[in-house]
Amino acid sequence: MNARVIFRLFLQSARLAGKRAVLTIAAIAWGTVAIVLLLAFGEGLRLQLDKNRRSMGENIAVIWPGETTKPWKGIPPGRSIRVTADDVPYIAERMPELSAVIGEVTSWRTNLTYGKKTVNGRVIGTNVVYGEVRKHYPKEGGRFLVPTDETERRRVVFLGDELAADVFGKEDPVGKTLLVNNNAFTVVGVMQKKIQMGMYGGPDAGHAVIPITTFKALFGRDRLNVFVIQVAKPEEMPAALKHLGEVLGPKLGFDPTDERVFGTWDTVKSSKTMGNMLIGIQIFLGIIGALTLLIGGVGVANIMYAVVKERTREIGVKMALGARASWISGPFVLEGLVYTLVGGMAGLALSILIVTALGFVPTAGNKALEFMGKPTLSLPIGIATAGILGAVGLLAGYFPARRAAAIDPATTLRYE
Amino acid sequence: MASLISAAAPPGTIIEMTGIRKVYDTGKVKVEALKGIDLSVSRGEFVAVVGPSGSGKSTLMNLLGCLDTPTEGVYRIGGETVAGLTRDRLADVRNRRVGFVFQAFNLLPQISAFENVEMPLVFGGVPVKRRRERAAEVLERVGLGDRMDHKPTELSGGQMQRVAIARALAMDPDIVLADEPTGNLDTTSGSDIMGIFLDLAAQGRTLVVITHDLALARRAGRIVEIRDGKIVRDVPAAEAA
Ligand SMILES: Nc1ncnc2c1ncn2[C@@H]1O[C@H](COP(=O)(O)OP(=O)(O)O)[C@@H](O)[C@H]1O
Numbered sequence: 001m002n003a004r005v006i007f008r009l010f011l012q013s014a015r016l017a018g019k020r021a022v023l024t025i026a027a028i029a030w031g032t033v034a035i036v037l038l039l040a041f042g043e044g045l046r047l048q049l050d051k052n053r054r055s056m057g058e059n060i061a062v063i064w065p066g067e068t069t070k071p072w073k074g075i076p077p078g079r080s081i082r083v084t085a086d087d088v089p090y091i092a093e094r095m096p097e098l099s100a101v102i103g104e105v106t107s108w109r110t111n112l113t114y115g116k117k118t119v120n121g122r123v124i125g126t127n128v129v130y131g132e133v134r135k136h137y138p139k140e141g142g143r144f145l146v147p148t149d150e151t152e153r154r155r156v157v158f159l160g161d162e163l164a165a166d167v168f169g170k171e172d173p174v175g176k177t178l179l180v181n182n183n184a185f186t187v188v189g190v191m192q193k194k195i196q197m198g199m200y201g202g203p204d205a206g207h208a209v210i211p212i213t214t215f216k217a218l219f220g221r222d223r224l225n226v227f228v229i230q231v232a233k234p235e236e237m238p239a240a241l242k243h244l245g246e247v248l249g250p251k252l253g254f255d256p257t258d259e260r261v262f263g264t265w266d267t268v269k270s271s272k273t274m275g276n277m278l279i280g281i282q283i284f285l286g287i288i289g290a291l292t293l294l295i296g297g298v299g300v301a302n303i304m305y306a307v308v309k310e311r312t313r314e315i316g317v318k319m320a321l322g323a324r325a326s327w328i329s330g331p332f333v334l335e336g337l338v339y340t341l342v343g344g345m346a347g348l349a350l351s352i353l354i355v356t357a358l359g360f361v362p363t364a365g366n367k368a369l370e371f372m373g374k375p376t377l378s379l380p381i382g383i384a385t386a387g388i389l390g391a392v393g394l395l396a397g398y399f400p401a402r403r404a405a406a407i408d409p410a411t412t413l414r415y416e
Numbered sequence: 417m418a419s420l421i422s423a424a425a426p427p428g429t430i431i432e433m434t435g436i437r438k439v440y441d442t443g444k445v446k447v448e449a450l451k452g453i454d455l456s457v458s459r460g461e462f463v464a465v466v467g468p469s470g471s472g473k474s475t476l477m478n479l480l481g482c483l484d485t486p487t488e489g490v491y492r493i494g495g496e497t498v499a500g501l502t503r504d505r506l507a508d509v510r511n512r513r514v515g516f517v518f519q520a521f522n523l524l525p526q527i528s529a530f531e532n533v534e535m536p537l538v539f540g541g542v543p544v545k546r547r548r549e550r551a552a553e554v555l556e557r558v559g560l561g562d563r564m565d566h567k568p569t570e571l572s573g574g575q576m577q578r579v580a581i582a583r584a585l586a587m588d589p590d591i592v593l594a595d596e597p598t599g600n601l602d603t604t605s606g607s608d609i610m611g612i613f614l615d616l617a618a619q620g621r622t623l624v625v626i627t628h629d630l631a632l633a634r635r636a637g638r639i640v641e642i643r644d645g646k647i648v649r650d651v652p653a654a655e656a657a
């Protein structure tokens with residue numbers, strides 16, 4: 001009975017609201033657009049950064065051999081640790097929990113010549129799994145290094161896309177001969193373009209990759225500048241890093257508990273930090289959006305305050321006729337909710353339209369836009385927006401409704 | 417809803433006021449509008465309340481109609497003690513037991529005469545069908561059967577006051593309270609309205625009517641005169657000079 005009376009009274013009063021209702025609904029719609037777009041922008045940023053971050057490789061740790069900081073079996077600290085190409089299979093054998101181990105040897109300024117053009121580039125000698133782990137995916141028509149390249153020490157090279165463009169210009173490098181310090185290599189593939197956030201040594205797009213065995217034959221060294229381990233799940237990384245010390249310590253002659261022998265970049269840990277930062281950004285954007293919406297809500301409340309004031313006498317009459325306080329306040333609460341929800345729906349529809357339209361705007365070529373990604377809608381955004389809308393609507397109706405219910409009929413109906 | 421359907425109620429006292437005081441506290445000054453009122457009204461009585469402006473008549477009516485609560489004293493309506501009732505219970509008492517007619521009509525301007533009359537029936541939880549019948553019935557009774565769908569703005573003052581009377585009668589209340597119901601009307605409409613009140617009284621309706629109109633007051637059964645917050649005279653109308 002209560003609900004029916006309130007709804008009936010609401011219908012009677014709402015049909016008068018007209019122009020004011022439209023304005024209020026527009027304010028709410030605008031607030032909704034603001035909050036949804038901000039959140040969608042944040043979500044797009046999150047997804048893109050996540051993709052950018054993962055483009056270097058997932059669940060990996062990059063490890064630089066350094067010097068011991070603890071004495072070991074009579075040898076004082078400060079001894080430089082050598083890790084070589086042979087240690088890679090050694091680690092792989094003893095640490096089955098790793099999904100991959102790769103070693104890298106680097107030749108920094110190497111002459112790369114094609115025809116008359118010579119470029120100074122970075123050449124990495126590494127294992128075949130590098131392609132998967134470090135996401136060096138070949139463009140169509142090419143390939144990454146294969147196991148026989150490594151076992152047979154083939155003179156094959158895989159090029160980063162920017163380096164390839166540098167050396168070969170518009171020509172397709174695949175199958176062509178590239179001189180690496182005057183040694184003829186066959187280009188087998190060019191890396192697909194990727195947006196890379198984390199890097200060590202330099203961007204992947206700017207280096208050339210050859211088999212580690214070939215590297216040793218050519219440059220006469222296989223002491224690793226750096227090596228990379230990969231685990232299947234992010235949470236396995238701390239245990240794996242600890243285990244690594246235990247495996248390599250006795251072999252290379254350092255205290256397995258000497259954590260500073262290696263410089264370690266645990267990308268799992270740093271991605272967690274970044275994830276938190278992005279959540280922070282999302283919350284910040286959400287708060288800005290919520291405030292915008294709140295302003296819309298204050299607008300609704302204001303208009304309804306005006307309505308309450310205008311209808312004071314009417315409310316007094318209704319009370320004299322036996323309306324309970326909740327029947328007076330109920331329609332106002334309902335009105336606030338309805339305005340907010342209708343405005344919210346309109347805003348949501350408009351936001352979806354805008355986000356969809358933005359999806360068609362080309363970003364290729366614009367580095368900043370590529371890096372930021374595109375506004376993206378998600379279920380949590382919908383839920384958050386709906387929640388905030390609901391709260392704003394309730395509050396917008398509640399305060400004016402409370403004032404309406406507090407009206408004193410005797411004073412209101414006094415006739416002088 | 418039994419009271420709505422039963423036309424004749426058992427005889428007895430409907431209103432019983434003892435030692436009623438009402439003080440308005442406006443912050444700076446306290447105005448003692450009623451200074452100890454003892455009043456009882458029996459079922460079927462037609463009481464005219466007279467007195468100069470500012471004497472406390474409207475205050476008395478607000479208390480009688482449970483629109484306001486006394487500062488002091490005991491008030492019983494239909495045997496129910498009003499003091500200590502919650503706001504919602506007071507609303508129910510107004511809805512079931514009291515019908516108001518105001519000098520300024522106080523109709524809701526945006527809805528039709530019919531919907532205005534329906535309003536107390538909605539609050540009373542009367543089912544739709546019964547509600548429509550009842551609203552039509554009381555509007556017929558005040559002679560507005562053909563104006564039910566008009567908005568108040570499309571009606572004359574006299575017609576508006578008739579809608580207000582129909583509204584006051586809708587819930588078949590124990591008592592109808594009218595505060596200078598003809599005060600805003602020209603003489604002809606005023607006597608029309610007076611006629612309706614006299615009819616209602618003749619049908620046994622309990623009425624308390626505040627009026628300046630001595631002609632109407634003299635036709636009531638009883639005249640209560642208020643001066644300066646006190647009852648100075650309470651006599652059968654026939655005895656009033
Ligand atoms: N809400 C109020 N606040 C303060 N004073 C009031 C209020 N209502 C009435 N009064 C005062 O109480 C006295 C009685 O007023 P009222 O009952 O309206 O008299 P009447 O209806 O006989 O003209 C007057 O002095 C009036 O100013």
Ligand SMILES: [Mg+2]
Nearest residue numbers: 473474475595
């Ligand atoms: Mg008065």
